[in-house]
Amino acid sequence: MKKDTKLAFWTWVPDIQKEVDLFQAKYPAVKVEVVNVGQGGAHYQKLRAAIQAGKGAPDVVQMEFDKLPSFTLTDSLLDLTPYGIGELKSDYPGWVWGGVTPGGKGIYGVPQDTGPMGMLYREDLFTAAGLTVPKTWDEFAAAVTAYRGKNASSMLTNWAPSSEANMLALFWQAGGRPFSFDGAKNVKINLTGDAACKKVTAYWNDLFKSGNIGNEPDFADAWYQGLNNGKYAAWLTGAWGPVFLQGTAKSTAGKWRVAPLPQWDSSSPASGNYGGSTDAVLKSSQNPIAAAMLARFVNTDEKAALTLANEQFLFPPSTKTLNNPAFADASASFYGGQKVNKQFTDISATVQEGFQFLPFNDYAASSYDKTMGKAIGDRGDLNAALSAWQDDLVQYAKGQGFTVAS
Amino acid sequence: MRAETLTQEAPLRQHKKKVNIAKRRQYAAAYALSMPFMVMFALMIAVPLFYAGYLSFFKKQLIGGVSFVGMDNYVRALTDPSFLGGVGRMALFLVIQVPIMLGLSLLFALILDSGMLRLQRFIRLGVFLPYAIPSVIATLMWGYLYGKDFGPFAQLAKALGLPAPDFLAGGNVLFSIMNIVTWGFVGYNMIVMYAALRSIPAELYEAARVDGASEWRLAWSIKIPAIRGALLLTTIFSVIGSFQLFNEPNLLRVIAPAAIGQDYTPNMYAFQLSFVNQDSNYAAAIAFLLGIVIMAVSYVVQLTANRKERAS
Numbered sequence: 001m002k003k004d005t006k007l008a009f010w011t012w013v014p015d016i017q018k019e020v021d022l023f024q025a026k027y028p029a030v031k032v033e034v035v036n037v038g039q040g041g042a043h044y045q046k047l048r049a050a051i052q053a054g055k056g057a058p059d060v061v062q063m064e065f066d067k068l069p070s071f072t073l074t075d076s077l078l079d080l081t082p083y084g085i086g087e088l089k090s091d092y093p094g095w096v097w098g099g100v101t102p103g104g105k106g107i108y109g110v111p112q113d114t115g116p117m118g119m120l121y122r123e124d125l126f127t128a129a130g131l132t133v134p135k136t137w138d139e140f141a142a143a144v145t146a147y148r149g150k151n152a153s154s155m156l157t158n159w160a161p162s163s164e165a166n167m168l169a170l171f172w173q174a175g176g177r178p179f180s181f182d183g184a185k186n187v188k189i190n191l192t193g194d195a196a197c198k199k200v201t202a203y204w205n206d207l208f209k210s211g212n213i214g215n216e217p218d219f220a221d222a223w224y225q226g227l228n229n230g231k232y233a234a235w236l237t238g239a240w241g242p243v244f245l246q247g248t249a250k251s252t253a254g255k256w257r258v259a260p261l262p263q264w265d266s267s268s269p270a271s272g273n274y275g276g277s278t279d280a281v282l283k284s285s286q287n288p289i290a291a292a293m294l295a296r297f298v299n300t301d302e303k304a305a306l307t308l309a310n311e312q313f314l315f316p317p318s319t320k321t322l323n324n325p326a327f328a329d330a331s332a333s334f335y336g337g338q339k340v341n342k343q344f345t346d347i348s349a350t351v352q353e354g355f356q357f358l359p360f361n362d363y364a365a366s367s368y369d370k371t372m373g374k375a376i377g378d379r380g381d382l383n384a385a386l387s388a389w390q391d392d393l394v395q396y397a398k399g400q401g402f403t404v405a406s
Numbered sequence: 407m408r409a410e411t412l413t414q415e416a417p418l419r420q421h422k423k424k425v426n427i428a429k430r431r432q433y434a435a436a437y438a439l440s441m442p443f444m445v446m447f448a449l450m451i452a453v454p455l456f457y458a459g460y461l462s463f464f465k466k467q468l469i470g471g472v473s474f475v476g477m478d479n480y481v482r483a484l485t486d487p488s489f490l491g492g493v494g495r496m497a498l499f500l501v502i503q504v505p506i507m508l509g510l511s512l513l514f515a516l517i518l519d520s521g522m523l524r525l526q527r528f529i530r531l532g533v534f535l536p537y538a539i540p541s542v543i544a545t546l547m548w549g550y551l552y553g554k555d556f557g558p559f560a561q562l563a564k565a566l567g568l569p570a571p572d573f574l575a576g577g578n579v580l581f582s583i584m585n586i587v588t589w590g591f592v593g594y595n596m597i598v599m600y601a602a603l604r605s606i607p608a609e610l611y612e613a614a615r616v617d618g619a620s621e622w623r624l625a626w627s628i629k630i631p632a633i634r635g636a637l638l639l640t641t642i643f644s645v646i647g648s649f650q651l652f653n654e655p656n657l658l659r660v661i662a663p664a665a666i667g668q669d670y671t672p673n674m675y676a677f678q679l680s681f682v683n684q685d686s687n688y689a690a691a692i693a694f695l696l697g698i699v700i701m702a703v704s705y706v707v708q709l710t711a712n713r714k715e716r717a718s
Contacts, residue, residue: 041681045681048684215664217663220661221550221553222554222555225555226555231555359468363682366678366683369663370667370669373664400468400469401467401468401469401470402468
């Protein structure tokens with residue numbers, strides 16, 4: 001770490017330079033170049049192109065949990081086990097650690113942030129409609145109907161058509177484990193045979209058919225407006241949601257509150273994870289030791305991790321940061337002084353292990369859009385769409401040479 | 407005899423030689439001058455084209471790697487509902503949108519050319535201006551205008567107590583895209599036609615006026631036939647543009663994901679195949695087939711135009 005070294009770091013986390021500066025202060029010989037090549041899809045397209053070209057790929061790269069298996073599939077990521085990352089295991093909840101060790105073999109990233117799901121809701125609108133916070137999904141469905149009965153121009157919530165990551169988190173909460181991948185060539189795709197996935201799908205099918213919840217695309221103008229002007233009274237989202245909403249729906253400051261997701265079984269509370277990233281090291285890196293140190297440092301150094309959590313508002317994966325009073329005791333005026341971080345820390349502890357993503361999650365998401373997403377947009381038959389999604393994924397997997405089990 | 411002819415031919419041959427040298431120099435200059443184009447053409451168009459053609463005969467799987475599959479990708483494309491649906495949609499787009507757009511362009515060009523308009527320059531610029539706006543910006547703008555909650559059309563409908571029109575519903579969205587493209591390209595085509603109109607010799611008009619022709623008659627019998635070339639050019643450009651539609655639907659997809667699938671146009675489908683499905687070999691085959699469709703349709707357009715010309 002004393003040798004002059006250059007590292008390229010591709011990430012779209014805003015202001016990550018702060019953490020990188022801390023790293024460089026400690027290891028002045030290592031020069032890190034932070035590059036933002038685009039967010040989400042654009043980032044991965046460029047990364048894949050660089051990997052295929054054999055040059056121009058970075059050393060360290062931001063990698064979302066649901067994309068990670070598609071890069072271990074192509075053998076593009078470095079197994080960090082020899083670099084001592086394994087000793088971090090006890091700092092993370094089991095489900096987070098599972099996300100960087102797909103198939104249980106090797107460690108392919110250092111967790112950066114997560115998105116255990118909760119419910120953000122407008123306390124004022126709930127009170128005006130005479131509703132209490134729904135604790136179970138049955139209560140939630142009843143609340144949807146009751147709320148709509150009292151508001152002609154407002155709905156309890158919206159669920160977007162292009163929502164694969166979001167829907168998988170609901171499957172996850174319900175105990176659904178539709179996918180698995182053994183790291184070689186065997187995948188399991190079992191959406192239609194998984195009772196939990198079917199239950200969740202049928203539940204939302206009824207909500208959409210009733211016409212009492214929105215089906216608008218999210219992260220688009222009309223949706224932002226909807227959160228601002230009270231068209232939607234609740235948003236089911238990941239732990240990164242509260243800060244995002246704070247920036248989006250400024251005019252509603254002080255009116256929102258946070259609660260856990262409604263439950264299927266209130267005696268054993270559960271949640272699923274929606275979003276979140278890791279920092280991974282590419283196998284092609286010429287300086288794997290320094291690269292692994294960088295990935296580790298920016299996410300686990302106490303000061304760096306706290307800065308990520310408190311200044312860049314990434315929801316921390318590590319129990320150390322989650323339980324650090326500087327993070328956990330913060331109260332948010334946007335949420336009426338509620339300790340939002342503490343709420344989501346508690347939710348994080350209820351997320352169960354064992355959920356896996358397909359090694360071609362990009363395709364799974366686009367396939368979701370044309371089957372499930374289309375049914376949501378048209379308020380069509382979501383149950384039939386689940387079968388169509390299943391069939392399409394199986395067909396794709398077989399075409400790509402996987403051995404498919406259901 | 408033999409010697410005689412030789413001596414007689416000698417000066418001639420020398421002359422020829424001189425001509426040849428001069429010609430050869432000219433040729434050399436011509437090649438030298440066009441070389442930069444040739445090099446760029448080869449590097450940027452020919453080589454990638456051949457490479458794409460080469461790729462289209464292979465198949466790459468996530469598991470199992472690359473294998474030669476001959477024409478399989480093409481056979482697959484010809485029975486692929488996503489590809490055929492996209493081509494069909496673009497054909498419909500072409501049949502409806504292109505005549506409307508070119509009709510409007512021609513009308514504006516004729517009106518401007520008639521010289522009977524005040525503020526001529528201002529209007530010419532006004533019609534042309536949308537073309538100067540990048541299609542991405544234009545689509546974002548129209549996306550806002552089409553909005554069901556707070557778009558101005560929706561607001562107006564609400565104020566009048568009418569249901570808000572849903573421009574982004576499955577059955578309407580193709581027409582909404584046609585509107586954006588028409589808005590963007592009327593001015594461009596108008597300028598092409600207008601320039602052609604300006605190059606018609608004025609004597610023709612004078613002669614016709616002496617014969618008592620009205621402005622309408624002038625337009626119909628002199629102007630339109632005289633700019634046949636410009637009309638054909640704009641038609642073929644529009645045909646190509648229609649089949650290659652990408653930006654507008656791709657951006658509107660964000661706000662209308664249920665109405666606009668990833669395979670809405672052949673180009674969107676190829677993009678999807680290449681970057682999401684990681685199947686660039688099949689995408690290459692799709693791109694080639696699309697190219698063939700475009701060439702065929704352009705050829706038909708040109709053929710019909712020529713036949714009409716011969717008939718008249």
